[in-house]
Amino acid sequence: MAKATKKQALGRGLSALLKDPDNDIQSVQDKDADKVIGNIIELDLDFIEVNPFQPRTNFSEESLQELATSIKELGIIQPITVRKLGFNKYQLVSGERRFRASKLIGLETIPAYVRIANDQESLEMALVENIQRQDLDPIEIALSYQRLIDEIQLTQEQLSERVGKKRSTITNYLRLLKLDPIIQTGMRDGFISMGHGRALIAIEDQASQLDIYEKVLENELSVRATENLIRNFNTSKEVQVPSKESTVETPKYIKKGVSVFSEYFGHKIDVKVSKNGKGKITIPFHSEEDFNRIKKLIQGAK
Structure with a gap:
């Protein structure tokens, strides 16, 4: 029984x-x-x-x-x-x-x-699977690479095979960890991009690195402008901030429409307008689920 x-x-x-x-x-x-x-x-x-x-x-x-x-x-x-x-x-x-x-x-x-x-397998699984995601910031990815090297005892070549990335890509991420912690935090919070961070690595002196970082934030410099600023600094040892690029004033009809778009999609919508009146609308998303939510909203509006 x-x-x-x-x-x-x-x-x-x-x-x-x-x-x-x-x-x-x-x-x-x-x-x-x-x-x-x-x-x-x-x-x-x-x-x-x-x-x-x-x-x-x-x-x-x-x-x-x-x-x-x-x-x-x-x-x-x-x-x-x-x-x-x-x-x-x-x-x-x-x-x-x-x-x-x-x-x-x-x-x-x-x-x-x-x-x-x-x-150990769980650590490796968590790190590798999370690295494949699109919503990790560059510092999180760099720290994950470093943990795989330190704790799983992988070489950069082995790491390259595990995560399916070129060795040069992994090296570029790892170099970000040499930046001052304040700059790393700025990258994690989205104040600067990985491109900005890679440019700032070229400044060896930490005080100068932070000084230029502050100028980048203050003047909202693009990656290219940051690279030029650093190139000039390495030549003259003086921080010479370039003049801001000429901007086109956003028309009133766009300012009014942006708030409607932002409310509808649940995100702050970015609109750029050129001198000839043409423009571009950018809708950000934070995950696969968020992307599908936006797609559903667009399809429902047809």
Whole structure:
């Protein structure tokens, strides 16, 4: 009778299997492991803990709220990835923004791709998978590369193969970590781009580097203007800020329309106008979910 009861319990489906401590799956060799490991299943958010190896440390409250709104409208488009730690205990490998945003809107479950990995494998998985994402800032990517080199003991050549990037690309990111921490923070907060950062590396003296950084912010210099400023500085050792490029005053009809666009799309819309009256509208997005939300809005307006 005991055998029959156990067999019947296993036959109740995946939901029952996940709630059965007597048949908890701990390895790929366990019975019914193929129903859980390597599959996408609905997991209770309460069963998932955040990953201490997460390379991302910056989570914008505004972008999280935007993602939460997108999830509320469209659902979770891309499942998170977790590793199984024990019975009803999982740890995030990737997808912390989706995890946090889902909690914000009160979801109880989330689709998750389940894997089994030890701590080192989990670290490597988290770093490599997150590096592939488009929403990490340059410093987060550089720190992830450095952690893979230091903690997984990878050479730059091996790292290049793991993440599918040229070795020169990896080197360029790692060099950003030589910048003054204030400049690194400015890059993480979006005040300057990676192009600005790469140009500033050419200034060896830290005080001069910070001085030029302040001039870049103060005068809103482009990457090209920053490169010229640094080139002149290395020649003359004086910071000579170029005159600002002539700008075209934004017409009133555009100023009025931009606020309407911004409200509709839920983002600050950027509009550039040339002297001949032609222009360009830029709609920013912060994630795949956010992009699909915007696409849905555009399609619905047809």
